[in-house]
Amino acid sequence: MAESTQPTLTSLAARISELAGKLDGYIEEQKIPKVSFDADSPTKYPNLSPEMFMVRQQLLDSLNDLEILAQGPSESVFNYVHSAVPNAAALNTLNSFNFWSAVPVNGSASYEEVAAKVSLPRDVVYRLLQHAVTMRLFAETRAGAGPARIQHTSRSAALAQSTGLQALVSSILDDSGAPLMVLNEALRRYSAGKPGLSQRMDETSFAxxxxxxxxxxxxxxxxxxxxxxxxxxxxWRQRNFVEFMRYLKELFHLEDVVLNSYQWPAEGKVTVVDLGGSAGHDAMVLARKFPEIDITVQDLKQVQPAFDAALPQDLADRVRFREHSFFDQQPVQADIYLLKMILHDWPDEECTTILRNLIPVLKPGAKVVLIEYIGGAGEEEEEKSADGPELPRSLKQYGTATDLRLMAMFNGKERPISKWKSIFEAADQRFKVVKTEAVSSGFFGIVEAVWQE
Structure with a gap:
């Protein structure tokens, strides 16, 4: 029998009204421009307070529950299955052919004009855009009795104006979308009937x-x-990935996490190696904030042009790029080795290999600092705090969605912050973990290990 505390359409509607009122009141009080579906809308709510961020996530949970109850269980499943993959395919295709630049942000274009810009048949363009309109990606407009034209909505305009957002769509949908769709078959072939997920890189969904x-x-x-x-x-995918990482750091304010992940000012003069540091955006922020820090950014050679383009001349004597794969032995001795959202991409064995490759150059007291995306994923029930606040499902989904992508791409996983200690211990007992801490946002964890001979 259903519990009396189960939400109803009426109770959910009331809850939505309450939460929407709180969020709207905050927006007005802080004089934050309101978003809309118009092309000239602000693209996001900037700098929501932690309290208002949680209010927004609770609002999203209630909206999702209302949508399910309004449809009923079976129809909500049918409607989701009917649209989920076509929605993703349409967005990925629009992004791949850059439909965003085919329509003026402050104007409109005919279907024929869009087709000419993206080099696709007019019929294909029409069908893609007709579906996009149902997703509030573009809108159809008609002046008098003339033919229909396409104009931007706030969602498509945001993509038109942000290469980082385009890179995010490409990296998530184009790079990992297809592997995710064969996850079921990969699990059937390589992990069914076994005690754990295959850890072989040639037995991933991607492979x-x-x-x-x-x-x-x-x-x-x-x-x-x-x-x-x-x-x-x-x-081109590597260059796109660099832009994606830059956008993620901006989206999640990762530079604040990096700045606060370690007691940088207390160290005075210090040498840092930023492994897999992409185009060095975080390294440059660190160097700018702490003038005693000397940083070597390491990544693959395809990344260096983006690094060179981003490096300010006044930091060139303290921030440099060095081509290096973290699967090779580390060539640079430093005080601190920084790995940001690197190890979560790999199964345990590869994680320990990456850490062991540091050992030949580690001096006593050298430190390894991990900044990892956790997002509430991977924790067993017994590991969760009984008295801690329950995270909204919409917030947990950030972590669980990333976790499934890692499963498909690498046989990797999002680990709770407590699990990283065992990764260091498996790499070498001389790594002593002295800090495991979740950042207040709930998205990231900080792990600090000291090398002890």
């Missing part, structure tokens, strides 16, 4: 998708990023 070679002979997604494309387009 299964590429096994026949029709999508390229790539052993893992990093090879795809580095080598996909021909001529000037070779490595």
């Amino acid at each position: 299964l998708l590429h096994a026949g070679g029709q999508f390229g002979q790539f052993r893992n997604s990093w090879e795809l990023l580095e080598n996909d494309g021909a001529g000037d387009r070779q490595g």
Whole structure:
């Protein structure tokens, strides 16, 4: 029998009204411009307070519950299954062919004009845009009795004006979408009936998708990023990934996490290696904030042009780029090795290999600082705090969605902050973990280990 505390359409509507009122009141009080569906709308609510961020997530949970109850269980499943993949495919295709720039942000375009810009048949363009309109990606407009034209909504305009948002869509949908769709078959072949997920990199969903070679002979997604494309387009995914990471850091205010992850000012003069540091955006923020820090950014060679373009001249004597794969032995001795959202991409064995590759140059007291995305994923029930606040489902989903992508791409996983200690211990007992701390936002965890001979 259903519990009396189960939400109803009426109670959910009241809850939505209450939460929406709180959020709207905060927006008015802080004089934050309100978002709308118009193309000139602000693209986001800037700097929501922690309290208002949680109010918004609770509002999203209630809206989702209302949508399910309004449809009923079976119809809500049918409607989701009917639209989920076409929605993702439409967004990925619009993004891949850059429909965003085919329509003026402050104007409109005919279907024929869009088709000419994206080099696709008019019929294909019409059908894609008709679905996009149902997603509030573009809108159809008609002046008098003239033919219909396409104009931007706030969602499509946000994509038109942000290469970072475009890179996010591409990295999540184009790079990992197809592997996710064969996750079921990969699990059936490689993990069914076994005590745990396969840890072999040749038994991932990504490896299964590429096994026949029709999508390229790539052993893992990093090879795809580095080598996909021909001529000037070779490595375009890697360049896109660099932009994606820059956007993520902006979206999640990661520079604040990096600045507060370690007691940098107390160290005075210190040398840092930023492994897999992409185009060095975080390194440059650190160097600017702390003038005694000297940083070597390490990543693959395809990243260096983006690093060179971003490096201010006044930091060139303290921030440098060095081509390096963290699967090779570390060549640079430093006081601190910084790994940001690196290890979560890999199974345990690869994580320990990455850490062991540091050992030949580690001096007593050298430190390894991990900044990892946790987002509430991976915790067993017994590991959760009984008296801690329950996270909204919409917030948990940030972590669980990333976790499933890692499963499909790498046989990796999002780990709760407490699990990283065992990764260091498995790499070498001389790593002593002295700090495991979740950042207040709930998205990231900080792990600090000291090398002790």
